[in-house]
Amino acid sequence: MNYKHGxxxxxxxxxxxxxxxxxxxxxxxxxxxxxxGGLGEGKTTLGVECADYITGKNISLKEQYAFGGIxxxxxxxxxxxxxxxxxxxxxxxxxxxxxxLTDFNRRLVRVFETFRAYNTVVxxxxxxxxxxxxxxxxxxxxxxxINCYRRTNKQGNFRAYSLYRTMLIKDYMKKNxxxxxxYTKIQPNFRGHxxxxxxxxxxxxxxxxxxxxxxxxxxxxLKAKGLLSTKDMAYRLKMSQAWVKKKxxxxxxxxxxxxxxxxxxxxxxxxxxxxxxxxxx
Numbered sequence: 001m002n003y004k005h006g007x008x009x010x011x012x013x014x015x016x017x018x019x020x021x022x023x024x025x026x027x028x029x030x031x032x033x034x035x036x037g038g039l040g041e042g043k044t045t046l047g048v049e050c051a052d053y054i055t056g057k058n059i060s061l062k063e064q065y066a067f068g069g070i071x072x073x074x075x076x077x078x079x080x081x082x083x084x085x086x087x088x089x090x091x092x093x094x095x096x097x098x099x100x101l102t103d104f105n106r107r108l109v110r111v112f113e114t115f116r117a118y119n120t121v122v123x124x125x126x127x128x129x130x131x132x133x134x135x136x137x138x139x140x141x142x143x144x145x146i147n148c149y150r151r152t153n154k155q156g157n158f159r160a161y162s163l164y165r166t167m168l169i170k171d172y173m174k175k176n177x178x179x180x181x182x183y184t185k186i187q188p189n190f191r192g193h194x195x196x197x198x199x200x201x202x203x204x205x206x207x208x209x210x211x212x213x214x215x216x217x218x219x220x221x222l223k224a225k226g227l228l229s230t231k232d233m234a235y236r237l238k239m240s241q242a243w244v245k246k247k248x249x250x251x252x253x254x255x256x257x258x259x260x261x262x263x264x265x266x267x268x269x270x271x272x273x274x275x276x277x278x279x280x281x
Contacts, residue, residue, distance in 0.1 A: 001195060008049045010192030013160065020143050021054050024121050025085055030112055030141035034166075036126045037148030042156035046148060046194045047088045047123045048205060054086040054121050058201070061208050064088060069107045070231060076111065080118045090125040090209070105133040107235075112141045129166060130173045137167055145169075147183060155195050159188035227256055227264035237273055247273055 002008050017033075024031040033050060035043045051059045059065070064079060065088045066072040072089040079087045091104060108124075126132070129145050136142060145166040150157050161169065165186050172182035197205065230248070234241040248265070251272070255263035 001198075003195070007053065008197075009046065009158075009194040012190055013050075013158075013192055014053060016144060016160065016190075017050055017053050020121055021085060023143065025119060028119065030139070032112070032122045032124055032142045034124045034126060034129055034132070034142055034145040035148065036129050036145065038127070040151065041148035042151045042194065042196075043125045043148050044088075044090060044205065044209065045197055045202070046146065046156060046158060047090070047125050048197060048201075049194060051086040051088050051121075051123055055084065059084075059086065059088075061204055065205070065208060066090065067209055067211075069104060073107070073111065076118055076120060076122070079120045084120065086121045086123060088123045088125065104131070105136065108132075108136055109139070112136065112139055128179060130170060130179050132170075134170075137163070137170075142166065147188075149183075155193045157191070157193055159183065159191045161186070162189050165189065226267045228267055228270060229262055229264055233265070233270055233273060236270065237277065239273075239277070244273065247276060 003010065005011060005014075007014055020031040020033060023029050035047050035050070037043050048059065048061075048065070051064060055064070063075060063082065064084055064086060066075040067090045069089075069091065072087070072091075076087050076089075078084075129147075132142070140163065142163055144163075145161045146158050147161070148156055148158050165188070169182045169186050172185050173179040176182065196202065228236075230241050230244045234244045237244065248269070253265060253269055253272075256266045257264045
């Protein structure tokens, strides 16, 4: 079910999505849409609806919806290979530790520094825009921020901000303990509403999202034990995963644990591999 103009969200959001799509697909520049807000405010629902609009049809949730950073790094390459114009990166995880938040921003910077190669609009879903470091705003990849709030049983509400107004909001957030107060100080570029997904699609999204949450939970438990996957080590060493796997094989290093067919190694393996890189240099 849509509004009278044929879309599940208010105008002028469609025109703004068209502008960002043209920026990415036509001008080959970076274009990121951030959708943020409290728990249950419909961030993911609106994200899917925006991705549907940019794609021109219902997106494939298996290919264009990524829950967590590792899934995002894999699926954005799939979207590039299949020439898909939009991907959702849902990072609604626990950022209670400063280290995890730093890793999140570092990962985003690395992806967006090579962003043009992907030619894909990224819809980033977060609890709060305050989580994003200034470095990402300096790259000017973020073109619009949408705050979801006061959702009802029938529809959600949103307010949209440009890059400039979002930076003003972030400045207010730094000065106030209650970060939501910033939205009362800066006028949005426009406001609107959005409808719920149909039941079958909402159920599919919930299933995929839950699988992603469980995978992240399992990964966090393993990391809490100090165990690292080859992907983790490749990311930290700034080397390819193939290089890491080859060196582990050459050194005959055995995994400390195997989870869902993935091998995890003791953290002490990392400095051993670092020494190989230094020796090579």
